Amino acid sequence: MRKKLWISLALLFVIPGLLFTVSCAKKTVKEDTAVQEQQAEEDARIQAREAEQMERQRRMEEERLQEQEAARLRMMAAEERFLSEDIHFEFDSSNLLPEAQEILRWKAAWLQNNQNIQVTIEGHCDERGTNEYNLALGDRRANSAKSYLMDLGIYGSRVSTISYGEERPADHGSNEAAWAKNRRAHFTIE
Amino acid sequence: MTKSQITNHSHARYKSPGVLQMGWVMAVLRLKTVFLITIVSIIIAPAVCRAEYDYIDITNPFLRKIPIAVPVFKNTSPNKTAAQAERQASDLLADTLEFTGYFKMLDREAFLVDPQSDAIYSVVNFHNWTGIGAELLVTGQILVIDNLVEMELRLYDTFKEKLLVGKRYNGWLKDQRKMVRRFCSEVIFFLTGNRGFFDSEFAFVSTGSGNKEVYICDFDGYNPRQVTDTKSITISPAWSSDGKWIAYTSYVNGNPDLYIKNLKEKRGVVIAKKGINTTPSWVPGKFELAATLSFSGDQEIYLLTGTGKIIKRLTYTWGIDISPTWSPDGKKMAFVSKRSGAPQIYIKNIKSGQAERLTFVGHYNTQPSWSPKGDKIVYAGMAKGRNNIWVIGVDGDDPVQLTQNEGDNESPTWSPDGSLIAFSSTREGPSRIYVMTAYGTDQRRLLTLPGKQTEPKWSPIIINK
Incomplete structure (x- = not known):
């Protein structure tokens, strides 16, 4: 009987103890979740801020690239113009006409802005002479x-x-x- | 010489009439110790020590063409597979003689004699020929055995009933063309006192390969062959006066450089100065040439050695100086200069250094070529945007236009005897090479190749080709 009492007593202490333990554990879990949620919110805010920052950076970079691309295109267009714009002459003449001089002034400015570039000027003629x-x-x-x-x-x-005489006509x-x-x-870049 | 003398003479040559004697030649050839020596010529006619120039006076611009008959040769070959040989050889002989512009070739249809009968060869009945208007007659007898040929050719004056030239040739069948040409050369020498041009060639530029390259062909357009393979722009060929060297301008290394090449030995030099290096012209009889170089910033004519060293500068005027051509004695040089504002031809005395303007008609006169006799200069003159061939006395007298209303006509060049002028023309579309007499008559196409043919340069007589 006495033994039974002891077990009951023991149980009396142990079970609530167990219960307490359980409830205690439960409570801890609850607290952790809250922290996590807070953390997540914080993270999200940071992430959002970062994303925003990144987005801003990306936009800036994009703008920069666009700007660069535009500059590159402008340069290419200038180079293209330098290469494609021939100067023309009168029959049996090597005198520079006013238009030719204007084109050459533009070409000179371009060459000043592109100091590392070497050019070749090709001289051509029409087929009528010999x-x-x-x-x-x-x-x-x-x-x-x-x-x-x-x-x-x-x-x-x-x-x-270099002279090509009448050997390489642009128009046949x-x-x-x-x-x-x-x-x-005609101008070419080396 | 009487008719009977000729026939006697002929008979004396034949042991059996109609059969030629090939024995010893064939023996020699069969030994194969002889590789390239293929033509043996024996003078049949009593040596004509002096040619009789009264037949053709090549200085006469109103030359009457001499009516000539060239019947098909008599074929004495035992094997009739060689049957085409006599026709080929006689056609070639007729074409070659006709090329000179001296003859009116009579139509074989009108002939009164069967070419394979003895009547044409052993005993010539001159009335058969004078009757159809022939003043000259060429007869031939041909014998082909395997790949060997013997040919006997004779030129007669039908009115004087006289043998003028007689030759016998032995050799390889493939050298038949050489034999015929050699005989034609003898004929022209006898009739004009001049060696003609049958041992000459043309250098010219053709685009057949897709690029401008230098080609060479025989004087009659036969056997064209490409001599440069630059896969670039190659122009302005010029023969040395011994025909062994050729100079030209090529862009093969990017810049228009001047190449001087030995044709046989495939060696040479290049003049690759800054600017243009072009329009070579060899000094007659010397291993020197004039050419335009622009390394100084101005296009000037320089005298160079055949090894490419500058001997001296020949022009000193600001502006274009180009296209030199030498007088046959090498004492004067004609060239193109823009010193008066437009391209005109000038003549410079090398010793005195004086230059005088030659052309005053037109505003664009270029590409001078000095005649082999020294008295004339042929050039391209432009009027209304078209180039035509003109010829002018070296004293500046009487410029005469030789081509008209037929495309662009450029790059005139004299035959080595001065009797013909070749040039390029677009008269039939793409540029081709044409030949005419020095007086502008008998204009005909020399050859047709794929692409365009330009810049013909007639070689000197080439001995020991």
Whole structure:
């Protein structure tokens, strides 16, 4: 009987103890969740802030890139213009016409802004003359363009010349429009 | 010489009429110790010590063409598979003689004699030929055995009833063309006192490969072959006066540089100065050439050694100086200069250094070429945007236009005897090479190749090709 009492007593203490333990554990869990939630909120805020910051940075970067791209495109366009814009001459002449001088002034400015670039000027002629004389005429056309650039402050060492005479027409037609197009100095970048 | 003398003479040559004697030649050839020596010529006619120039006076611009008959040769070959040989050889002979512009070739249809009968060869009845208007007659007898050929060719004056030139040739069948040309050369020498041009060639530029390259062909357009393979722009060929060297401009290394090449030995030098290096022109009889270089910044003509060293500068005027051409004695040089504002032709006395303007008609006169006799300069003159061939006396007298209303005509060049002028023309579309007499008559196309053919340069007589 006495033994039974002891067990009952023991149980009396142990069970609530157990109960207490259980309830205690439960309570701890509850507290942890709250902390976590708080933390999560905090994290989210930070993340949002970071994201916002990143987004801002990304936008800035994008703008910068766009700007860079635009600048690159502008440069490319300028280079494209430098390469594609030929200067033209009158028949049997290597004198620079006013238009040609204007184009050369623009080219000189571009060369000033692109100091590391070396160019070649090709002198060309139309098919009407004879090819030997045209080889000399093309030589003079290239040289007169080069001299003009040098007068505008471009170092001669940056500019080489070559004459193709009538050997490389831009337009294979045999009419005034084709001839006018072919009497030219053409620029290439090395 | 009478008719009977000729026939006697002929018979004396034949042991059995109609059969040629090939024995010893064939023996030699069969030994195969001889590789390239293929033509043996024996003078049949009593040596004509002096050519009789009264037949053709090549200085006469109103030259009457001499009516000539060239019947198909008599074929004496035992094997008739060689049957085409006599036609080929006689056609070639007729074409070659006709090329000179001196002859009116009579139509074979009108001939009164069967070419395979003895009447044409052993005993010539001259009335058969004078009757159809022939003043000259060429007869031939051909014998083909395997790949060997013997050819006997004779030129007669039908009115004087006289043998003028007679030759016998032995050799390889493939050298038949050489034999015919050699005989034609003898004929022209006899009739004009001049060696003609049958041992000459053309250098020219053609785009057949897709790029401008230098080609060479025989004087009659036969056997064209590509001699440069630059896969670039190659222009302005020029022959040395011994025909062994050729100079030209090529962009093969990017810049228009001047190449001087030995044709046979494949060696040479390059002049690669800044600017243009072009329009070579060899000094007659010397291993020197003039060319335009622009390394100074101005296009000037320089005298160079054949090894590419500058001997001296020849022009000193600001502006384009280009396209030199030498007088046959090498004492004067004609060239193109822009010193008066437009391209005109000038003549410079090398010793005195004086230059005088030659052309005053037109505003664009270029590409001069000095005649082999020294009295004329042929050039391209432009009017209304078209180039045409003109010829002018070296004293500046009487510029005469030789081509008209037929496309662009450029790059004139003289045959080595001065009797013909070749040039390029776009008269039939793409540029081709044409030949005419020095007086502008008989204009005909020399050859047709794929692409465009430009810048013909007639070689000197090339001996020991």
